[in-house]
Amino acid sequence: MVDYAKLFSLRRTPQSESIPGTVPNTAGGHAFPVDDWTQLDRFLVLGSEGGSYYAGERALTRENAGAVLRCLAADGVRAVEAIVAVSEGGRAPKQDPAIFALALAAGAADxxxxxxxxxxxxxxxxxxxxLFRFAGxxxxxxGWGRGxxxxxxxxxxxxxxxxxxYQAVKYRARYGWTHRDLLRLAHPETGEAERAALFDWICRGTLGEALPPLVHAFAAVQREGVNGATAAALVRSHGLPWEALPTELLASRAVNEALLDGMPVGAMVRQLGRLTAAGVLAPFSAGTARVVAALSDRERLLKARLHPMALLVALKTYASGRGERGRLAxxxxxxxxxxxxxxxxxxFRAVEPTGRRLVLALDVSGSMGSGSVAGSSLTPREAAAAMALVTAATEESWQVVGFTAGARGRGTALTPLPxxxxxxxxxxxxxxxxxxFGGTDCALPMLWALERGIPADAFVVYTDSETWAGEVHPxxxxxTYRERTGIAAKLVVVGLVSNGFSIADPNDAGMLDVVGFDTAAPALIADFLR
Structure with missing residues (x-):
């Protein structure tokens, strides 16, 4: 006789097989589909640049663009509000996904x-x-309609x-567009003499007397034969950004010292290697003291919308002593x-500790070592480690573990991480x-805690949700953990790739799906755990 209960179970099903509510993922396993609004949030924060281990950049972008279009069709005004909220809140490492989504909204039927x-x-x-990215x-x-x-x-x-x-001298051309191109498309009218003179300079190069002093300073520094001392004086007196200077002047220590004096904190973080190579940043130097003070100023960091990922990429690059491109060292x-x-x-936004007992489980599998997060130099694996540290730095009771291969490189296991x-x-x-690295079994944190009698209030899993290994769904x-321990344990899934999957059941109020590297994510997780 056939024991049908061994062939089909709602309590213990291999991840390679479906359970109610799941769909096939691109890794060969099954996961819950996220709704279009969740995928919109993921895309706005993480983008699809670089693709993922299982989905190429083009395929992932088309998948996300489809979700954006469906949101625009369902409630376009709400979608635009979501785009603005992520952009203005400084929640995303890059603006490109929000700009692309806004361009789609600008072409909506409604x-x-x-x-x-x-x-x-x-x-x-x-x-x-x-603006140039939007134009592209x-x-x-x-098309370019009147509106x-x-x-x-x-x-x-x-x-x-x-x-x-300032915009005209700092961002003169990007992505095949210039301010001249856009002014000729838009034909803005103005009765202001200074603005008209600026438009004339942008379109025709006319250096009129009514131009703002910054433009005259830019023209002066671009002249052949200008030395470092003269350029430094123009930078200090008019606030010229480094993009306005000829390349040969950027090697001058005097110029770099002048630039650092008025440099926005975002540009400062991006230019740390060059400033160090130029001798401006050195042990115990005035420049180093200025940089440390800026990086320690919470209000300044938040006002600049400086995303944590920009700081993590800067840390990774600066500590290496070499640029990602070129020969700068x-x-x-x-x-x-x-x-x-x-x-x-x-x-990150200020987070109050929850006092909960947390198991932080990092997907450090092979798939997490490929692709990039938001088009940065960080892999999802590196991002998972960084996000886990944010929670560990806030909370008092936690254990960090990683999904790894089992004994002799076979099967799956959990490895406590120091x-x-x-x-x-x-x-x-x-x-x-x-x-x-082995296959990822996201059920292991719960099984691991149950086997060892560990009383956990919540499991936080950092993953791309492209999982397939394991004899039971997470x-x-x-x-099972809840039933046997009597603890109403929660599950938080921190998604690190903007795909359409999650291991969290959207119909279980004790499970939450959040977007990794959203600056609001740590506070949102803490609120949910409370």
């Missing part, structure tokens, strides 16, 4: 949605480079002349490395690289 998108243009596209996305998704031309014209007409001049200054490490935590708040970020990231393992 007039109210198009108007909302165009009204949001200056809020999402805050710099010239953002518009070319790929819709769109007027919206671009307002971008040039409503900000102050001084702010617009430097000797890292220890005080700056430590300041970057501390600033990473500062850039993570802690005293561990530097780059060291924690490096610690995940030498582990024996949600089934959690329910």
């Amino acid at each position: 007039l109210a949605v198009r108007r909302a998108a165009l009204a949001a243009l200056p809020r999402v596209c805050r710099t010239g480079t953002h 996305a518009v070319d790929a998704t819709r 769109l031309r007027r919206a671009v014209g307002r971008w040039y007409g409503e900000r102050s002349v001084e702010a617009l001049a 430097w000797e890292p200054v220890g005080a700056i490395v430590e300041a970057l490490n501390a600033a990473f935590y500062t850039a 993570f802690g708040p005293s561990m530097r970020l780059d060291a924690a990231v490096a610690a995940t690289e030498g582990l024996p 949600v089934q393992a959690l329910r």
